Amino acid sequence: MAAVDDLQFEEFGDVATSLAANPDATTINIEGPGETPKRLGPPRGSGREEDDELLGNDDSDKTELLAGQKKSSPFWTFEYYQTFFDVDTYQVFDRIKGSLLPIPGKNFVRLYIRSNPDLYGPFWICATLVFAIAISGNLSNFLIHLGEKTYHYVPEFRKVSIAATIIYAYAWLVPFALWGFLLWRNSKVMNIVSYSFLEIVCVYGYSLFIYIPTAILWIIPQKAVRWILVMMALGISGSVLAMTFWPAVREDNRRVALATIVTIVLLHTLLSVGCLAYFFDAPEVDHLPTTAVVPNQTVVAAKSS
Amino acid sequence: MPGEETQPRSRDPGSDLRIGLECGRVNLSGGPRGPEEANEESGTSPQHPVPGPFGDAAVARRRADELRLPRLRFRKGLWERPGSRRAKMAEAAESPGEPGTTSPRPLFAGLSDISISQDIPVEGEITIPMRSRIREFDSSTLNESVQNTIMRDLKAVGKKFMHVLYPRKSNTLLRDWDLWGPLVLCVTLALMLQRGSADSENDGGPQFAEVFVIIWFGAVTITLNSKLLGGNISFFQSLCVLGYCILPLTVALLVCRLVLLAKPGPINFIVRLFVVIMMFAWSIVASTAFLADSQPPNRKALAVYPVFLFYFVISWMILTFTP
Numbered sequence: 089m090a091a092v093d094d095l096q097f098e099e100f101g102d103v104a105t106s107l108a109a110n111p112d113a114t115t116i117n118i119e120g121p122g123e124t125p126k127r128l129g130p131p132r133g134s135g136r137e138e139d140d141e142l143l144g145n146d147d148s149d150k151t152e153l154l155a156g157q158k159k160s161s162p163f164w165t166f167e168y169y170q171t172f173f174d175v176d177t178y179q180v181f182d183r184i185k186g187s188l189l190p191i192p193g194k195n196f197v198r199l200y201i202r203s204n205p206d207l208y209g210p211f212w213i214c215a216t217l218v219f220a221i222a223i224s225g226n227l228s229n230f231l232i233h234l235g236e237k238t239y240h241y242v243p244e245f246r247k248v249s250i251a252a253t254i255i256y257a258y259a260w261l262v263p264f265a266l267w268g269f270l271l272w273r274n275s276k277v278m279n280i281v282s283y284s285f286l287e288i289v290c291v292y293g294y295s296l297f298i299y300i301p302t303a304i305l306w307i308i309p310q311k312a313v314r315w316i317l318v319m320m321a322l323g324i325s326g327s328v329l330a331m332t333f334w335p336a337v338r339e340d341n342r343r344v345a346l347a348t349i350v351t352i353v354l355l356h357t358l359l360s361v362g363c364l365a366y367f368f369d370a371p372e373v374d375h376l377p378t379t380a381v382v383p384n385q386t387v388v389a390a391k392s393s
Numbered sequence: 394m395p396g397e398e399t400q401p402r403s404r405d406p407g408s409d410l411r412i413g414l415e416c417g418r419v420n421l422s423g424g425p426r427g428p429e430e431a432n433e434e435s436g437t438s439p440q441h442p443v444p445g446p447f448g449d450a451a452v453a454r455r456r457a458d459e460l461r462l463p464r465l466r467f468r469k470g471l472w473e474r475p476g477s478r479r480a481k482m483a484e485a486a487e488s489p490g491e492p493g494t495t496s497p498r499p500l501f502a503g504l505s506d507i508s509i510s511q512d513i514p515v516e517g518e519i520t521i522p523m524r525s526r527i528r529e530f531d532s533s534t535l536n537e538s539v540q541n542t543i544m545r546d547l548k549a550v551g552k553k554f555m556h557v558l559y560p561r562k563s564n565t566l567l568r569d570w571d572l573w574g575p576l577v578l579c580v581t582l583a584l585m586l587q588r589g590s591a592d593s594e595n596d597g598g599p600q601f602a603e604v605f606v607i608i609w610f611g612a613v614t615i616t617l618n619s620k621l622l623g624g625n626i627s628f629f630q631s632l633c634v635l636g637y638c639i640l641p642l643t644v645a646l647l648v649c650r651l652v653l654l655a656k657p658g659p660i661n662f663i664v665r666l667f668v669v670i671m672m673f674a675w676s677i678v679a680s681t682a683f684l685a686d687s688q689p690p691n692r693k694a695l696a697v698y699p700v701f702l703f704y705f706v707i708s709w710m711i712l713t714f715t716p
Contacts, residue, residue, distance in 0.1 A: 166620075173621040176691040208622070212699060219706055226713070243713040245599040 172207040172286070180209055187294040190328045196294070197287050197332055205286035210293020214259045217296055220303040221255075222248040225367030228307040232369055247367060258359050259296060263288040266333075266352070273340055281335045291332050295325040299360065306364065309371035318360055326353045550574050557637045560679040567630045567683060575636020578643050579608045585646055586710055599710060607710075611703045612636060619688060619696045626687035635700070638680040642704065645672035646711045653716060665712060673708040677701060 161168040186200040226244050233239040267285045274282055283291075302321040306314055330349050337345040534542070550573050556563060583604035588597040599607070616631040624631075649665045680700055688696040 170621050170623065173618075173623075175695070177694045178691075180695060208618070208695060212618075212702075215699075216702060219702065219709075223709055241713075241715060243598045243710070243715070245597065245603060245710075249603075 172205070174204065175206040175208055179204075180206070183209055183290075183294050184213075184297050187297050187328050188324065190324060190331055192331065195332055195335060196291055196328055197283060201287055201290050205284070205290040207286070207289070210259055210289055210296075213293050213297050213300070214255050217300050217303065218248065218252045218255050220300050221363055221367050222251045224303045224307050228309060229369045231307065232309050232371055251363075251367065254359075254363070255296070258355075259292050260289065262355055263292050269348070270336055273337065273344065277340045279336060279339045283336060291329065295328045295356075298325045299363075302360075303363075306368055311371055314364060314368070314371075318364060322353075322357055322360055326356050329353065329356065546571075546573065550577075553633075553637050554640055557640050557679050560682040567626070567634065570630045570633035572629070572633060572636065575612075575633065575639070578636060578639045579605060581643055582608065582639065582646060582707070585650065586714055598714060604710065607706065608636075608639070611706070615699045615703055618699050619684070622688065622692045622696055624688045624696060626684065631684065634680055634683045635703070638676045638683075638704075639707065641672040641675040641679070642669075642707050642711060645669050645708075646714070649711060649714060650716070653714075669708050669712045673704055676704045680704075 161171070183200045186194075186196050190196070222244075225247060229244075230241055263285065267283070267288050270279075270282065273279070298321045302317050305317050308314070329352050333352060334345075334349060337348045340348075549569060549571065553569075553571075553574055583601045586599055586604050587601040588599070612632050612635040615635060616626075616628055619626065619631060620628070645668050648668050652661060652664055652668075655661060677700065681697055684700065685693055685697060
């Protein structure tokens with residue numbers, strides 16, 4: 089009977105009161121989203137509200153249960169890998185939307201991933217980004233050098249492989265390093281929040297989505313436009329990453345926590361600026377066609393006459 | 394007995410669509426003696442005589458030899474009741490198939506359609522029939538001329554090309570899959586898209602190997618993706634569809650090649666752009682017509698997007714091709 093009662097979903101009035109009544113119990117709040125502001129009322133430190141949020145929204149209970157039952161196949165079976173692709177179309181769109189609109193205080197992992205990390209998003213977003221960067225770079229170089237007589241268009245196919253190496257290395261090695269680092273810090277300092285490796289890969293993969301439209305807009309051969317785009321993209325995806333990882337390092341030594349966040353953002357900056365510099369030629373060259381064409385035309389006119 | 398065994402096959406014009414448990418057919422008239430004949434035919438145990446109802450395995454072996462029984466295959470519809478089986482045979486006879494000849498048997502194609510009825514014993518072992526062995530034992534194709542054999546395969550490939558050019562929701566591409574068409578198309582594309590060895594620049598068009606790898610590994614990745622998302626299409630069926638649907642883009646490449654012989658200029662480029670966009674859309678429509686049904690309904694977009702990306706990359710390579 090006690091077991092049956094435990095399985096009934098009861099309404100808990102307030103986390104504080106139920107904690108007072110039964111201090112040893114794990115409480116999970118299952119109130120609807122409309123009641124969230126009420127929940128953030130009385131005794132809350134600045135850290136507690138994030139923890140409650142991190143404990144999840146309405147069906148976090150179910151997902152925690154399901155997460156335990158999900159990955160039960162051994163890793164050499166096909167079904168094991170199918171669990172990483174267990175997402176529907178609307179879920180992928182939701183996650184992409186979450187990466188584009190970082191709301192302060194909302195954790196991307198807890199809000200959207202919720203113990204269901206997928207590999208579909210990271211893999212195909214990276215593949216799209218690779219081709220977007222390579223194709224846009226090629227197009228932009230073509231448009232920049234369009235008027236020049238000495239310019240012979242080449243598809244620059246080698247850059248596709250370089251782009252692929254860079255982006256996939258970033259999307260997999262940096263999460264791996266970060267995960268190892270967080271694991272190491274967790275052994276020293278007890279953190280409330282810890283992420284699994286796949287969740288970190290997921291966050292990084294979805295945070296790269298903003299660079300796809302940015303890469304396409306980088307075709308515009310104006311330096312100012314390009315740098316504004318870099319700032320915007322960096323701001324959005326950097327804030328998604330920072331807000332995701334701040335709770336994970338918050339409990340730690342202040343300087344270590346700050347250094348971690350700064351490193352994450354710095355690496356992100358390096359990626360975007362590096363891609364811009366390598367794949368897209370500097371657009372100052374577009375002064376030259378107007379000055380180079382004119383003397384050529386006069387020379388041609390002189391020769392033909 | 395032999396006549397009884399060969400006659401039904403020549404009676405079925407649509408026999409290319411059904412693969413049958415030949416041993417089972419003989420058994421229906423001759424009593425249950427599946428096991429040792431199945432063992433004999435598999436070729437794995439000629440030295441291990443299996444005691445059967447006849448008691449003498451050597452006798453059974455000799456009978457198997459003189460019957461020239463084919464390898465075990467699974468015939469779709471064989472295991473159903475005779476009435477419905479005849480109806481299905483009649484229906485299959487009308488479906489597209491070469492009359493009087495058998496085309497290459499698909500692997501596992503009919504397996505999903507088997508329903509086993511109670512009155513026919515399920516015997517024999519499941520072995521993968523190699524196509525040459527089928528022809529060996531299949532006396533209707535053994536004595537045909539080489540031209541017939543080659544033309545049959547060519548016609549199958551050509552039929553699939555027609556299905557791609559006029560995409561309808563038909564199952565032919567999926568049922569009788571083969572990889573000849575994709576191979577031919579991929580090699581053609583790679584040969585035409587590669588930059589010449591005389592090109593000294595590092596940055597140029599793709600090499601042969603790059604195009605080849607992009608096409609095949611792209612197709613494999615898309616297939617793995619659709620299977621991981623829960624699609625119920627087989628690996629090679631999906632490869633077959635994706636490969637055959639490159640045909641419009643190959644046609645676009647040929648057209649672009651011809652257009653590039655004319656004077657270069659913006660009109661040249663616009664014509665090529667238009668042709669490539671049309672063929673790209675055609676490829677997408679053709680492959681989606683075949684592949685979309687095999688996906689779970691709430692993940693269709695997730696499975697179709699990589700196909701879009703794949704053909705987009707190939708179109709880009711074709712559009713930026715400069716000889």
